[in-house]
Amino acid sequence: MDTTFLLNSVWVMVSAVLVILMIGGFILLETGSTRMKNAGHIAGKTILTFGISSIVFWAVGYGLIFGAGNVLIGLSDFFYSGYEVEGLGLSGAVFFLFQTAFAGISITIAFGGFAERAKMSVYLVFAVLFSILVYPPIAHWIWGGGWLAEHGKQDFAGSTVVHLTGAMAALAATILLKPRIGKYNKDGSANNLYGHNQVYTALSVLLLWVGWFGFNAGSTVAVDGGFFGFVAVNTNLAAAAGTIAAMIISWIVIGKADVSMMLNGALAGLVAITASCAFVDTWASVVIGFIAGILVFYSIRFFEARKIDDPIYALSVHGAAGVWGTLSTGFFATPELASVGQPGLFYGGGFEQLGVQALGVVVCGAFAFIVSFVLLAIMKSFMGGLRVTEEEEIMGLDMSEHGVYGYPELLESEKPAIKTTGTFGTDGKSIKV
Amino acid sequence: MAIYKSYTQIRSFRDQKISQAWSHSALLNDFHDELMKQTIALAIRTVEDRLGPPRSPYCFFLMGSAGRLEQGIWSDQDHGIIYDSTEPEAQEYFLALGKEFVEGLAEVGYKVCDGNVMASNPLWCKSTEGWNKQVSNWLLDSSWESIRHFLTFFDARCFYGKDYLTSLKNSFFPLLHRSCMLTRIIENTMHIKKGVGVLGQFLLETHGPFTGCINLKDTAFFPYVNAARVLAIRNNSVKTSTVERLQQLTDIDNRERFITQFIKLQDYRLSYGLHSDYEAGHYVKINQMSKQQQKDLKIIIKDGIQLLNHVKEIVAKDDSSWA
Numbered sequence: 001m002d003t004t005f006l007l008n009s010v011w012v013m014v015s016a017v018l019v020i021l022m023i024g025g026f027i028l029l030e031t032g033s034t035r036m037k038n039a040g041h042i043a044g045k046t047i048l049t050f051g052i053s054s055i056v057f058w059a060v061g062y063g064l065i066f067g068a069g070n071v072l073i074g075l076s077d078f079f080y081s082g083y084e085v086e087g088l089g090l091s092g093a094v095f096f097l098f099q100t101a102f103a104g105i106s107i108t109i110a111f112g113g114f115a116e117r118a119k120m121s122v123y124l125v126f127a128v129l130f131s132i133l134v135y136p137p138i139a140h141w142i143w144g145g146g147w148l149a150e151h152g153k154q155d156f157a158g159s160t161v162v163h164l165t166g167a168m169a170a171l172a173a174t175i176l177l178k179p180r181i182g183k184y185n186k187d188g189s190a191n192n193l194y195g196h197n198q199v200y201t202a203l204s205v206l207l208l209w210v211g212w213f214g215f216n217a218g219s220t221v222a223v224d225g226g227f228f229g230f231v232a233v234n235t236n237l238a239a240a241a242g243t244i245a246a247m248i249i250s251w252i253v254i255g256k257a258d259v260s261m262m263l264n265g266a267l268a269g270l271v272a273i274t275a276s277c278a279f280v281d282t283w284a285s286v287v288i289g290f291i292a293g294i295l296v297f298y299s300i301r302f303f304e305a306r307k308i309d310d311p312i313y314a315l316s317v318h319g320a321a322g323v324w325g326t327l328s329t330g331f332f333a334t335p336e337l338a339s340v341g342q343p344g345l346f347y348g349g350g351f352e353q354l355g356v357q358a359l360g361v362v363v364c365g366a367f368a369f370i371v372s373f374v375l376l377a378i379m380k381s382f383m384g385g386l387r388v389t390e391e392e393e394i395m396g397l398d399m400s401e402h403g404v405y406g407y408p409e410l411l412e413s414e415k416p417a418i419k420t421t422g423t424f425g426t427d428g429k430s431i432k433v
Numbered sequence: 434m435a436i437y438k439s440y441t442q443i444r445s446f447r448d449q450k451i452s453q454a455w456s457h458s459a460l461l462n463d464f465h466d467e468l469m470k471q472t473i474a475l476a477i478r479t480v481e482d483r484l485g486p487p488r489s490p491y492c493f494f495l496m497g498s499a500g501r502l503e504q505g506i507w508s509d510q511d512h513g514i515i516y517d518s519t520e521p522e523a524q525e526y527f528l529a530l531g532k533e534f535v536e537g538l539a540e541v542g543y544k545v546c547d548g549n550v551m552a553s554n555p556l557w558c559k560s561t562e563g564w565n566k567q568v569s570n571w572l573l574d575s576s577w578e579s580i581r582h583f584l585t586f587f588d589a590r591c592f593y594g595k596d597y598l599t600s601l602k603n604s605f606f607p608l609l610h611r612s613c614m615l616t617r618i619i620e621n622t623m624h625i626k627k628g629v630g631v632l633g634q635f636l637l638e639t640h641g642p643f644t645g646c647i648n649l650k651d652t653a654f655f656p657y658v659n660a661a662r663v664l665a666i667r668n669n670s671v672k673t674s675t676v677e678r679l680q681q682l683t684d685i686d687n688r689e690r691f692i693t694q695f696i697k698l699q700d701y702r703l704s705y706g707l708h709s710d711y712e713a714g715h716y717v718k719i720n721q722m723s724k725q726q727q728k729d730l731k732i733i734i735k736d737g738i739q740l741l742n743h744v745k746e747i748v749a750k751d752d753s754s755w756a
Binding site (some may be wrong): 253 | 645
């Protein structure tokens with residue numbers, strides 16, 4: 001058998017595993033950034049929704065994206081059975097698994113906006129609907145030979161397809177779910193509902209950072225010329241620059257070296273370079289990551305001031321940085337590297353590519369937001385609301401949705417306080433449950 | 434002077450009259466002293482009715498902002514007792530008196546101290562001999578906690594009874610002038626919350642009920658108070674108010690400027706503080722101040738840091754001259 005075919009298959013298989021491990025990164029990110037009374041629930045539902053997404057992707061998602069159809073949607077190859085795909089250059093099953101992982105990441109990002117207040121049933125239903133009606137159309141438009149691919153839209157590994165799409169669904173959810181209890185005061189000022197484990201959050205960023213080498217470098221789906229190494233270098237540089245930028249900007253503006261902001265900066269750098277990692281020079285990766293780190297800082301403040309409670313900062317990390325990353329190729333794509341589309345503005349390509357990128361962002365963002373919003377609004381009326389009751393939210397979703405705490409030894413002893421009194425803790429202040 | 438029969442009466446007196454004392458920091462502190470005097474007098478009568486007259490002469494002293502005569506509208510309790518007796522029953526009596534002070538002052542509107550720095554706590558209610566031993570131990574121990582205790586104690590002002598404080602404080606200056614002691618003390622007070630950022634902007638609260646406010650206590654008062662205290666220790670001065678401490682000093686440049694800035698700072702807190710309760714009293718809503726006042730406050734904050742750094746240098750120089 002052809003060596004290149006085998007090597008391609010092995011490399012993409014390794015990448016698929018790395019991307020699936022990113023789900024572990026999201027588990028740590030989301031639980032670390034939220035309170036311990038919801039930890040078991042958040043960790044568990046993330047695995048469950050990846051399961052749902054995998055089944056739906058196998059049944060219909062893959063076909064809707066990569067099947068033969070029209071410029072809007074694919075309509076063949078449902079219930080993929082492991083066959084080879086002509087002209088692919090690697091194992092069809094490996095490619096399928098790699099794409100399954102991407103779809104799983106997108107829904108996981110979307111669920112960041114649901115954290116600490118959505119009902120378990122909402123996760124189940126929306127995981128199915130998103131995996132059929134939101135993600136596949138956009139993925140088809142850009143990666144499956146759809147209408148944006150025809151325009152030469154550059155989105156190498158999915159700043160738009162995976163991240164912006166997930167973030168727009170998260171935005172729809174945060175608007176419909178409304179802020180968590182205690183997030184805002186009567187005068188409109190916001191409270192910090194601190195996550196319970198900053199070490200988890202930091203580890204999550206490392207896990208995601210490493211996983212991103214599969215996400216971006218794996219998206220070469222080939223080993224030709226070792227180009228994946230260049231993509232990985234760009235990815236690493238952007239993450240590094242994002243980390244430093246977010247730390248610097250938070251130190252300058254709020255006077256504190258904010259750890260959580262620094263971690264968000266790393267992720268924003270990664271999200272931003274996702275679209276452009278194969279199209280830009282290494283120095284541009286540093287610039288793209290650095291700008292993403294600053295952007296995420298202001299974006300988080302922007303959403304918080306507008307009373308949009310986004311517990312994991314999905315809107316800023318994946319949304320704002322996703323938009324910037326997609327637009328960035330319109331500035332920085334070089335003539336040598338622009339294997340898709342045109343060079344960017346800074347390389348004599350004029351505004352053409354930037355226009356295509358902007359069009360992609362607007363259309364995909366609007367589509368993901370509107371469809372998610374409509375789906376969730378319909379679910380809200382049919383499912384008796386999207387949100388758990390006030391009592392359940394205060395009790396914590398570990399207990400209300402699953403009947404057991406993620407940290408039973410720690411939280412069991414505080415349970416009686418919940419049942420017997422309206423306020424919690426002897427001092428009348430809320431205790432961390 | 435009216436004789437009050439209950440703490441509630443004193444509280445109503447406070448509520449009626451405090452607005453008249455609002456205009457000026459010195460006036461306000463006189464008013465606080467008057468209120469506390471009435472409260473203490475009532476507490477003493479209550480305890481004497483119950484337990485008889487005190488077993489010995491004693492001194493009731495105030496610490497914290499009350500000790501320094503720098504209280505805002507709301508203030509918390511920081512106080513202690515020195516009694517001149519070695520009998521074990523004496524402590525029992527004065528602890529009971531301390532407890533009555535705490536309850537009375539709380540009813541009148543002085544928040545109970547979170548750190549339990551109060552005369553009802555045996556740590557802060559001791560005989561002259563006990564205090565001698567305790568303060569020496571604090572200074573010999575020189576741990577972070579014992580230095581904090583000492584610094585709290587050093588702001589003590591005799592409020593009622595016989596002044597045992599001055600001689601007690603004076604007796605400790607030799608211990609304080611041991612090599613590197615002042616450096617150790619100032620290092621314990623260098624951590625100041627930043628109030629102005631590197632771009633010259635205010636660093637305001639970004640979350641919680643005081644969003645958009647600046648915490649004047651942490652960002653602006655602490656540098657002045659801590660610097661003046663260390664200078665007072667260095668100069669063997671037992672004065673407690675920050676302004677008086679600064680006034681006595683001849684070896685710092687811009688002395689008058691620092692004094693003016695600190696007085697202005699107190700006035701800003703009084704005029705623009707939130708004042709709804711003790712905690713809120715530390716916060717100022719910046720957008721209620723005029724542009725000029727904001728500029729002024731930024732300079733006050735920066736000057737405080739400059740003063741503190743200056744004192745650190747003076748102390749370091751002393752240390753190197755010993756070495």
